[in-house]
Amino acid sequence: MEIRSPEFKANVTHALADTRLQKALEFTRPAFPSRRAAAVANLPEFEQLRDIGRDIKNHTLANLDFYLETYAASVERAGGVVHWCSTADEARTAVLAICEKAGAKTVTKGKSMISEELGINDHLEAHGITPVETDLGEYILQIRNEGPSHIIAPAFHLNRDDWEESFRKVHTDLPADRVFNERRDILTEARTRLREKFLAADVGITGANFLIAETGSSVIVTNEGNGDLTQTLPRVHIALASIEKIVPTLEDATSLLRLLARSATGQDFSVYTTFSTGARRTEDLDGPSEYHVVLIDNGRSNMIGTEFQDMLRCIRCAACMNHCPVYFTVGGHAYGWVYPGPMGSVLTPSLIGVDKAGHLPNASTFCGKCESVCPVKIPLPSLMRHWREREFERHLSPAAARTNLALWAWFAKRPQFYRIATRIGARLLAFLGRKKGRLISLPFAGNWTAGRDLPTPEGETFFARYAREQREKKS
Amino acid sequence: MSKDIILGAIRRGLRRGPLPEDQAMALRARLTAHPRHLIPARSRVPRPEQIALFIRNIEKEFGTCTRVPDLAAIPDAVADYLAAQNLPTDFAMAPHPELESIPWATRPLLAQRPGRAQATDVVSLQHGYSGIAETGTLMLPASAHRPTTLNLLSDTFMVVLRATRIVGAYEEAWDLLRAENHDARSGGFMPRNVMLVTGPSRSADIESTLELGAHGPRRLHVLLVDDDPAAL
Numbered sequence: 001m002e003i004r005s006p007e008f009k010a011n012v013t014h015a016l017a018d019t020r021l022q023k024a025l026e027f028t029r030p031a032f033p034s035r036r037a038a039a040v041a042n043l044p045e046f047e048q049l050r051d052i053g054r055d056i057k058n059h060t061l062a063n064l065d066f067y068l069e070t071y072a073a074s075v076e077r078a079g080g081v082v083h084w085c086s087t088a089d090e091a092r093t094a095v096l097a098i099c100e101k102a103g104a105k106t107v108t109k110g111k112s113m114i115s116e117e118l119g120i121n122d123h124l125e126a127h128g129i130t131p132v133e134t135d136l137g138e139y140i141l142q143i144r145n146e147g148p149s150h151i152i153a154p155a156f157h158l159n160r161d162d163w164e165e166s167f168r169k170v171h172t173d174l175p176a177d178r179v180f181n182e183r184r185d186i187l188t189e190a191r192t193r194l195r196e197k198f199l200a201a202d203v204g205i206t207g208a209n210f211l212i213a214e215t216g217s218s219v220i221v222t223n224e225g226n227g228d229l230t231q232t233l234p235r236v237h238i239a240l241a242s243i244e245k246i247v248p249t250l251e252d253a254t255s256l257l258r259l260l261a262r263s264a265t266g267q268d269f270s271v272y273t274t275f276s277t278g279a280r281r282t283e284d285l286d287g288p289s290e291y292h293v294v295l296i297d298n299g300r301s302n303m304i305g306t307e308f309q310d311m312l313r314c315i316r317c318a319a320c321m322n323h324c325p326v327y328f329t330v331g332g333h334a335y336g337w338v339y340p341g342p343m344g345s346v347l348t349p350s351l352i353g354v355d356k357a358g359h360l361p362n363a364s365t366f367c368g369k370c371e372s373v374c375p376v377k378i379p380l381p382s383l384m385r386h387w388r389e390r391e392f393e394r395h396l397s398p399a400a401a402r403t404n405l406a407l408w409a410w411f412a413k414r415p416q417f418y419r420i421a422t423r424i425g426a427r428l429l430a431f432l433g434r435k436k437g438r439l440i441s442l443p444f445a446g447n448w449t450a451g452r453d454l455p456t457p458e459g460e461t462f463f464a465r466y467a468r469e470q471r472e473k474k475s
Numbered sequence: 476m477s478k479d480i481i482l483g484a485i486r487r488g489l490r491r492g493p494l495p496e497d498q499a500m501a502l503r504a505r506l507t508a509h510p511r512h513l514i515p516a517r518s519r520v521p522r523p524e525q526i527a528l529f530i531r532n533i534e535k536e537f538g539t540c541t542r543v544p545d546l547a548a549i550p551d552a553v554a555d556y557l558a559a560q561n562l563p564t565d566f567a568m569a570p571h572p573e574l575e576s577i578p579w580a581t582r583p584l585l586a587q588r589p590g591r592a593q594a595t596d597v598v599s600l601q602h603g604y605s606g607i608a609e610t611g612t613l614m615l616p617a618s619a620h621r622p623t624t625l626n627l628l629s630d631t632f633m634v635v636l637r638a639t640r641i642v643g644a645y646e647e648a649w650d651l652l653r654a655e656n657h658d659a660r661s662g663g664f665m666p667r668n669v670m671l672v673t674g675p676s677r678s679a680d681i682e683s684t685l686e687l688g689a690h691g692p693r694r695l696h697v698l699l700v701d702d703d704p705a706a707l
């Protein structure tokens with residue numbers, strides 16, 4: 001996927017002016033948090049399960065080499081093939097080789113973020129193989145040649161008329177004057193069209209929510225059933241999975257599954273949670289004859305042992321972005337790559353470099369909501385702060401920001417000067433805004449005051465007031 | 476080799492070489508013991524309430540459920556359900572001994588075809604391996620007697636489940652599979668595919684609004700056979 005994270009500021013300006021995007025954000029914004037809250041309220045043990053989820057992932061990451069080797073051996077015992085890929089390039093090559101060997105013309109695909117990260121579709125197309133996205137959201141994005149704007153609701157930024165317009169444009173064999181009375185009509189048209197694709201495909205590619213070392217299973221979680229049709233009907237199934245998807249046992253996966261759907265869509269459990277283990281057995285009546293797992297690192301092993309190791313706990317539920325004031329102001333595309341929102345602001349710099357993605361960890365109010373809803377308790381604000389520090393250390397932040405920080409630091413380290421400076425500042429502002437009680441513009445802060453007014457300070461600083469009140473209390 | 480590069484990078488990060496044998500042994504013991512974590516209290520209730528919880532959760536997730544006294548009552552229940560939904564009376568059926576033992580001839584208009592599902596099948600009937608009360612979830616492990624396509628291709632998906640096969644939590648269903656299933660290929664217990672199904676297929680991809688029947692079945696109907704004296 002093309003990297004547009006360096007243009008984050010321009011992307012944001014564009015997003016704020018996009019009235020259709022703002023309409024979709026406005027429409028969806030309240031739904032995600034209320035659904036999650038209802039599901040959590042329904043499970044008194046949810047908070048304890050978050051600790052358990054964090055601990056399972058930490059245990060696995062501390063022994064990741066052992067569990068990966070155990071997993072690979074289990075897959076092979078069940079008649080599957082594991083392809084270890086250290087880079088995106090190796091993974092694309094492995095997927096293409098499997099498809100070419102199978103003589104594939106079309107490939108159906110379940111929803112997979114790692115597939116977006118690797119750019120599988122472009123690679124297959126460049127080699128004459130047609131990839132067909134089958135998740136409803138991904139299907140329309142493929143038609144419109146757009147990337148996903150959210151990791152579990154990839155097309156929520158589109159409005160109903162966008163769907164209708166796109167379907168009319170590509171399903172040209174259907175009557176042009178057909179009427180879409182309700183959302184169901186759009187769904188039915190996609191279902192019919194994609195059913196033909198499922199039946200015709202030679203290879204099915206899915207992602208994986210979990211890999212289980214004990215059994216060698218890959219797990220997918222979907223509501224539509226497209227992932228299951230993708231991995232059941234074609235002769236060959238390829239599961240794409242990054243190395244941190246591994247968990248030791250079925251019991252470990254089960255505990256994490258109790259967190260996943262509730263955190264993601266607010267369901268108690270997704271409709272289809274499916275465990276695939278190896279290729280079709282001799283006596284089976286259906287299922288793929290070949291089962292491949294493309295196991296991808298692509299930068300993750302470098303996060304082990306660093307402060308960013310915690311990010312590898314992520315189970316991709318999207319709770320962080322669903323509760324993020326920044327995400328719901330600018331939408332997912334502004335982040336400029338595969339992973340948006342708070343989890344993307346931490347993961348993207350790890351995978352593509354802080355020199356390209358440095359804006360993302362800065363685009364946070366540090367309100368802390370993301371960490372408070374994360375099912376595996378990733379300290380997202382702290383990790384964003386680590387990126388800001390690294391950006392600062394590597395002299396990647398803008399000169400003005402660096403000068404101002406240095407100036408502030410000089411005062412912060414000298415309390416007596418800090419107090420004098422804040423006293424002067426507070427009095428000056430109080431004087432400037434004495435008539436209206438607020439300031440509508442400020443030098444050096446024009447961008448800030450363009451969107452809001454600054455209430456004027458009353459003239460007394462916090463320190464002075466605190467000292468005064470303490471004195472009064474004593475006397 | 477990429478495998479060595481990946482494992483090498485992980486070990487560098489963890490500041491150690493391959494895991495020392497005593498630690499590897501402890502991890503292998505954990506895999507063998509596969510300890511359970513916290514199990515929510517919601518399914519830890521007396522048997523009749525557990526069955527009621529299962530049914531309530533099926534209905535919460537937009538499925539339906541009919542209770543029948545025994546397998547002999549299935550043909551009537553199927554025929555009535557299909558008639559009420561205005562559906563055809565021919566259906567694909569799992570070639571499972573339990574389903575094949577049902578006296579289908581009592582309703583001669585029903586035409587069941589044992590085998591996997593075809594794309595043209597409107598209705599399918601599956602054999603339920605286990606039901607999980609915690610969330611109203613069906614466990615459907617693939618086998619020669621339980622083809623996966625039956626769960627997916629039809630518009631209306633019916634499942635026969637015996638009440639004795641309903642458990643409280645997912646972990647108990649895994650225990651059933653661990654104890655009862657042997658997979659000749661891997662030497663373990665996992666068949667090629669295990670589906671946990673909770674309600675009919677759905678999507679909220681169009682304007683974040685839920686619609687039933689995305690790519691899988693639009694309707695899920697459970698025929699619950701009351702063979703558990705403790706549950707009544």
